[in-house]
Amino acid sequence: RVVVGTKVDQHHVNWVTAYNMLTGIRFTVSRTNAKLDRALTDADFDAKHKFSFDITGNELTPSAKYDFKFKDYAPWVFRHLRAKFKLDPADYLMSLTSKYILSELGSPGKSGSFFYFSRDYKYIIKTIHHAEHKFLRKILKEYYSHVEQNPNTLLSQFYGLHRVKIPYGRKIHFVVMNNLFPPHRDIHQTFDLKGSTIGRDFKEEDLEKNPRATLKDLNWLRRDLHLEFGSEKKRIFFEQMERDVHLLQKLKIMDYSMLVGIHDLQKGNQENLRDKTLQVFQPGGDSPSDDVGPSGPGPLTRTPSKLETARKARELRQMVKQEKPIPMGQSSSRMPDTMEENTTKRDFIFYSDDGGFRATHEDNTPGDEIFFLSIIDCLTHYGTVKKLEHFWKGLSHDKRLISPVRPEPYGDRFIEFIEGITKSPEEVAREASQLSVP
Ligand code: ATP
Ligand code: CA
Ligand code: CA
Incomplete structure (x- = not known):
C-alpha cells in the first residue's frame, strides 16, 4: 500500500519538534491575525519576535507541552502574503493546529531538509538551512513586490518563516509553503x-x-512528454514563467526546478491514496499518556460531519475576530478527514482547473491531463554555492560535475527547456510528421 510520508506521532523521533513547530505557528499566526489590519512598513520586513514556551505558561505565551523557544519572522509581511494568496486565516490555523499530526516526507532531497505535510495535505513545512533562511529574509521585499505585481506567479508560495529551538537542541529554521499537489486528486x-x-x-x-x-x-x-498547452495557455504560462525566472536571475538564485505533477483524467482517482493514508494517521492526544495505541483504523476514523467542520471553522474565525489568542488545547481532536479542495485557489490561473492548469488543444478544447506547476527550491543563492564549491574543488577532478552554473545561464537554460517542452498535441504531431518526411 502506498503511503504518503510517515505519520509523526508521539513515538516519532521528530514528534517534539513537529509539535513545537505547530504550537508556535498557531500562537504567532493567531496573535498577528487578531490585530486590526494595517499597511506594511519597511520595518515589517526585518521584524522578528522571540517567544519562550514552557509547561506552566506566562503572561505572554500559553502553557505548552514542552519547553521551547520560537522565533517568528516578518509576521505582518507573511500575513499580507497569505491574504494575497487568498488563504482564509481560520482555515490556515485549522490545518496547522498542534493537535493534528503531520506526516513527514523524510528528506527527499540531498539538501537534508525535512518536509512535513499538514494533516489535510494543504500545506508543507520545509526545514531550511540557515543560509537559505538568511537569504529569504534578505529578498523578502523583492519577493513580496513580485507577488504583488504577479498574482499568478509560479514561484513557491511562502506563508511563514519561523525558527524553533528545544533546550540543548539546535536551531531549526523552517518555512510554510503551499502543497502544489491537491489533496483531492491522485497525481499519476x-x-x-x-x-x-x-x-x-x-x-x-x-x-x-x-x-x-x-x-x-x-x-x-525519454517519455517524450509535453506540457500540452494550446497557444493561448502556452503564452500565459510561458510569460509568467519567464517573469518569475527573471526575478530569480536578478536575485542570483540557482538550482531551482519546475515541479510538475500530472493528473490523468482518464485514470481518474481510482487510487485515492491519500484517503488510505489518513487511516494510518491518528490524531494525537493532548498528553503523551493519551497513547495512540496500535496502528490501524480503529475508532479514530470517524469523519466529522460537514456541519461540525463548519462550526469549528466558525469558532476559530470568531476567536480571531475577537482578538483572543486561540487556546492550545482545542476541544475536538479531529480534522475534517475528507480531502477538500482549496477552492479559493481557483482565482489563480494556474490553479483554476481543479487546482491545476488543464491541458488544451490548439483550438482551446480541453485535453486529458491536469498539470500542477510550480517553481520550487528557490532559496539557493549563487554566492553560497560558490563557497561550497571552493571547498569541494580539492576533492574532485571532474570540475564540470561540481561547478555551479551561474544564475544567468542557469535561468536562460531553464526557460529554454521549459519552452521546448511546452507544446500542444497538434504541435507535437506536426513536428513528428515533418521529421518523417525525407
Ligand atoms: P535539493 O536541494 O537536494 O534539490 P531540497 O531538500 O531543497 O532538495 P526541494 O528541491 O525543495 O528539496 O524538494 C524536493 C522534493 O520535494 C521535490 O522534488 C518535490 O517532489 C517535493 N516538493 C517540494 N516542494 C513541494 C511543494 N510545494 N509541493 C509538493 N511537493 C513538493
Ligand atoms: Ca531541489
Ligand atoms: Ca535545495
Whole structure:
C-alpha cells in the first residue's frame, strides 16, 4: 500500500519538534491575525519576535507541552502574503493546529531538509538551512513586490518563516509553503525539471520499487512528454514563467526546478491514496499518556460531519475576530478527514482547473491531463554555492560535475527547456510528421 510520508506521532523521533513547530505557528499566526489590519512598513520586513514556551505558561505565551523557544519572522509581511494568496486565516490555523499530526516526507532531497505535510495535505513545512533562511529574509521585499505585481506567479508560495529551538537542541529554521499537489486528486506522475541533463535521471529500474518517485529531466525526455498547452495557455504560462525566472536571475538564485505533477483524467482517482493514508494517521492526544495505541483504523476514523467542520471553522474565525489568542488545547481532536479542495485557489490561473492548469488543444478544447506547476527550491543563492564549491574543488577532478552554473545561464537554460517542452498535441504531431518526411 502506498503511503504518503510517515505519520509523526508521539513515538516519532521528530514528534517534539513537529509539535513545537505547530504550537508556535498557531500562537504567532493567531496573535498577528487578531490585530486590526494595517499597511506594511519597511520595518515589517526585518521584524522578528522571540517567544519562550514552557509547561506552566506566562503572561505572554500559553502553557505548552514542552519547553521551547520560537522565533517568528516578518509576521505582518507573511500575513499580507497569505491574504494575497487568498488563504482564509481560520482555515490556515485549522490545518496547522498542534493537535493534528503531520506526516513527514523524510528528506527527499540531498539538501537534508525535512518536509512535513499538514494533516489535510494543504500545506508543507520545509526545514531550511540557515543560509537559505538568511537569504529569504534578505529578498523578502523583492519577493513580496513580485507577488504583488504577479498574482499568478509560479514561484513557491511562502506563508511563514519561523525558527524553533528545544533546550540543548539546535536551531531549526523552517518555512510554510503551499502543497502544489491537491489533496483531492491522485497525481499519476511527478517530475522535478531543471533543464539540465547531467545527473538528472531517476533510475528507471527503481521505479518498480517506488512508483510514486519524482522523476527528472532525462526521464521526461525519454517519455517524450509535453506540457500540452494550446497557444493561448502556452503564452500565459510561458510569460509568467519567464517573469518569475527573471526575478530569480536578478536575485542570483540557482538550482531551482519546475515541479510538475500530472493528473490523468482518464485514470481518474481510482487510487485515492491519500484517503488510505489518513487511516494510518491518528490524531494525537493532548498528553503523551493519551497513547495512540496500535496502528490501524480503529475508532479514530470517524469523519466529522460537514456541519461540525463548519462550526469549528466558525469558532476559530470568531476567536480571531475577537482578538483572543486561540487556546492550545482545542476541544475536538479531529480534522475534517475528507480531502477538500482549496477552492479559493481557483482565482489563480494556474490553479483554476481543479487546482491545476488543464491541458488544451490548439483550438482551446480541453485535453486529458491536469498539470500542477510550480517553481520550487528557490532559496539557493549563487554566492553560497560558490563557497561550497571552493571547498569541494580539492576533492574532485571532474570540475564540470561540481561547478555551479551561474544564475544567468542557469535561468536562460531553464526557460529554454521549459519552452521546448511546452507544446500542444497538434504541435507535437506536426513536428513528428515533418521529421518523417525525407
Ligand atoms: P535539493 O536541494 O537536494 O534539490 P531540497 O531538500 O531543497 O532538495 P526541494 O528541491 O525543495 O528539496 O524538494 C524536493 C522534493 O520535494 C521535490 O522534488 C518535490 O517532489 C517535493 N516538493 C517540494 N516542494 C513541494 C511543494 N510545494 N509541493 C509538493 N511537493 C513538493
Ligand atoms: Ca531541489
Ligand atoms: Ca535545495
